[in-house]
Amino acid sequence: MVCFNRRDLGLLALRVGTGAVLAAHGSQKLAGWFGGGGIQGTTAAMEAMGFHPPKHSAVAAGLGEAGGGVLLALGLATPAAGAAAAGAMAGAVAVHAPAGFFAQGGGYEYPAFLGFTAAAIGLTGPGRYSVDHATCHVFDRPWMVALAFAGSAAAAAAVVGRRAKGQAEQARETS
Numbered sequence: 001m002v003c004f005n006r007r008d009l010g011l012l013a014l015r016v017g018t019g020a021v022l023a024a025h026g027s028q029k030l031a032g033w034f035g036g037g038g039i040q041g042t043t044a045a046m047e048a049m050g051f052h053p054p055k056h057s058a059v060a061a062g063l064g065e066a067g068g069g070v071l072l073a074l075g076l077a078t079p080a081a082g083a084a085a086a087g088a089m090a091g092a093v094a095v096h097a098p099a100g101f102f103a104q105g106g107g108y109e110y111p112a113f114l115g116f117t118a119a120a121i122g123l124t125g126p127g128r129y130s131v132d133h134a135t136c137h138v139f140d141r142p143w144m145v146a147l148a149f150a151g152s153a154a155a156a157a158a159v160v161g162r163r164a165k166g167q168a169e170q171a172r173e174t175s
Contacts, residue, residue: 011127018117019073022085026066029058049095050163057159064088072121075130077139079148082122087152089115094160122148
């Protein structure tokens with residue numbers, strides 16, 4: 001008789017569900033799938049939202065979401081995957097923050113939830129039913145958690161800070 005571990009099954013469900021949602025959103029940005037704008041549309045949107053350089057921002061957001069999502073779903077390089085997805089969601093939170101918390105009013109509730117969930121998976125680990133487990137956690141070492149989250153936090157802070165600075169400069173010029 002096969003005995004499944006409920007914790008590991010729960011992590012599998014959480015990883016696959018969160019990873020699939022992130023991968024779908026990222027593929028909208030990168031490839032235009034699921035009604036997305038692709039790189040061109042995402043670049044234009046990034047420029048309109050104040051991210052510079054807009055094409056680099058579009059690619060980074062798309063890769064953070066799609067790449068992080070696929071890796072989370074597989075349970076591969078889980079700390080890096082969770083950190084990348086959380087970092088990408090930090091940029092989305094910054095865009096939606098002026099509208100408040102709740103998503104129904106355009107707020108940051110949804111990207112914050114995805115970011116916190118991805119971060120939690122990255123910190124917790126992928127569980128037994130994962131590629132990381134099958135490969136003896138070659139890409140899931142304790143030091144990778146600290147490095148991945150520190151790098152992602154620094155990158156997100158730089159990108160969001162640069163956007164905020166640009167918006168402040170633009171507001172001064174129009175005043």
